[in-house]
Amino acid sequence: MALLVLRRLVQTALILLGVAAITFLLLYALPADPARMIAGRSATAQTVANIRRELGLDQPLLVQFWTYLQGILQGNLGRSYAQKTDVGALILARLPATLILMAAGIAVEVVLGLIFGIIAALRRGGVVDRVVMMASFVGVSAPQFVVALLLLYVFAVTLGWFPMSGFGTAAHVVLPAATLGILGAGWYARMVRSAMIDVLNQDYVRTARAKGLSSVRIVLRHALPNALLPIIAMIGIDIGQFMGGVVVVEAVYGWPGIGQLAWQAIQQVDIPIIMGVTLVSALAIVLGNLLADIIAPLIDPRIRAR
């Protein structure tokens, strides 16, 4: 276990270095000029050049990248061009909202996915199965903004059960989490269903039935743990995805998460923020996968043995 973590830490460092390099190159290749954006439309060429020098943008690309890397190693993600503050602090300020939405969204999608996936697997080929599969197809294919607006209209505008937008109380988190959860649940339901169908046909489930166990016990104690592995892996991926910011959902519900920060930064060509958000979400993806790899052997002793 310690070795796994150590190995992953080294891998993580390499991955982040790669992500940083690629993102840096891509941003450099953008036609937009951050100095011009900061200086404003009416600024003189001299002003723009000054700003450029100030930000170090006149240096060769490699020097810029090296300076940036040095900063990262010291825990410094740089300063935002537009907001003139520390990028690390900006991201940190957005972290609570992002983490709350991530946790709530994953909770909703996993719970819904498990419930409907298991029911569909048990009623395979029946009406319930077909309805669940149809619904999950909608969930898989519906665009985020459509579902977000729909929920907003029904539960906030018409019924008034939940606030329209913002952040602060538990009620605020319900609709954004539901939007993410409903969409993600489609994937989970399909995956749980096929994993469960596979497991329910295994010999050891027949053994469990031959012992005279109840169906509930067979499903929850014998089948489900065996079907969980792919689900755990998927949660690991989702952690990374949601940490990178869910731009559309955050925009619709005015949720002050990392996604919003990234969206503003892209519009303003605020390179340090874009870099910072990219690195944080890359880190989250790696950590999410590491988490999945740590949890998997707790469920499956065969992985422990390796």
Place this chain on the structure above:
Amino acid sequence: MIVPAAKPILTVRDLCVDARTPQGRRRVLDDISFDLNAGETLCIAGESGSGKSVTSLSIMGLLPKASLQVASGSIRLGDKDLVALSNRAMRSVRGGDVAMVFQEPMTSLNPVMSIGAQLTEAIREHQGSEGGMADAIARRMLDAVHITDPARRLSQYPHELSGGMRQRVMIAMALSCRPKVLIADEPTTALDVTVQAQILKLMRELKQEFGASIILITHDMGVVAEMADRVAIMQNGRIVEQGEALSIFEKPSQTYTQELLAAVPRLGAHAGTEGPPRVSAETDVAQPVSASPILHVRNLSVTYGSPARWLFKGKPPLAAVDDVSFTLRPGETLGLVGESGSGKSTTGKAVLGLIPFTGNVVIDGRDIAGLPARQMQPVRRSAQMIFQDPYASLDPRMAVGAAIAEPLIIHGLGGRSERDDRVAELLRRVGLQPDAATRYPHEFSGGQRQRVCIARALALQPKLIVADESVAALDVSVRARVLDLMLELQETMGLAYLFISHDMAVVERMSHNVAVMRGGRIVEMGTRRAVFENPQDDYTKALMAAVPIPDPRARHFA
């Protein structure tokens, strides 16, 4: 052996089971009636598809609801009719009064639950014993099935146990609630022959100790002879004959039973003769006297292991095959026999260059060690392989003719019409109709599929065929015909076979020479007569002694 004239424990009467198919209902069990008396072992024997497993699942109430359904009849256990029982009531019968042991010990235990959890859960379910009590019973049960260090085993997981041990655990689990009836469905089929002997012995012991009656389902007449008080022979969903074991084996009244018994390969049946029996009509086939061997293997070793990766030490290399040498001449068969893990299949793969190896393998005068793929191609023409599972080794979406023609296409041989002719000829050669070429594998039975695989292997006119457990998946009667075909092809075409099998009797029938493998090494090698009639190595002797003999009078126990 003395069957008390007591009231039967289990009475099955006129049991019919229907399968629901898209074409409507099809009867898969037809009017099955039998009794199981207290303390006896009833063997239900038959080939695949005879309905023996469906019978056992019907008794357990475990028929898959979507596809199979009891249509009529009764299964009486004491005063209960299991067919009419509610789900809830049936649950207390399952694992309580009637318990079952399945064929595949490797997959029949839940991989993510400890042995202890799986054992105690049945005990809690049926005996209501709590915590420590159930643990104590579980420990006692493991002790009863002769598993050492039971306390430690309880916390282990299935993958930490060998196949034989897992089957012991399954038996412990089945007997833990002291069932009246134990159903064992092919309990030893997946096990090595020496382990099989141990498990059969254990089942006999436990039958006495626990006073259970046993229904043993098997395709192996040797196992039947070894275990049965009474025998029921099944075919196509019917019981064709039932009676005392001795009378079934010695005075079978039905043709099917007679055929079944005749097809059983018997170890020692070919004693006193050299080489396999001749099967082709051609009396004077010139046995190739060519002195040059078609296959020459010297100091072959194969190691498995993983190379070191950063931060990890590699796994230490494990010798799967260790310094093996043999030669094989045209028209000859070398039987490679051994138990699982002995390295016999690995040897077969290495010989064809399918896995990396060290040492020398010379096929038809060409050393294939370290040969690049391009230069391997012509060698592959002279050496082909037939695999174990005819269901898995044919592409289900490829017509049989295309499958047979594929090697010709790969090697760029012949035009389209020539290939078609060749395919038709090959199909005839293996005893199939030429029009089979346009059909797909699922339209064929297991034996026919294996014939297709043989035709495919013959397409390139090889001189050497590696046959890896090629008949292991086939029923005995089908197996005998496929073996005859292989012998006939050898006689007429001068093929050399490297015949890999775990089945001593089959190897005896097929081989000129025999090599016995254990732990990656050849422990004994010689002519078939020398090895089978006068084995020198203790392991060879143990292996031969463990083979069940299809004769109730020759039982290994009193």
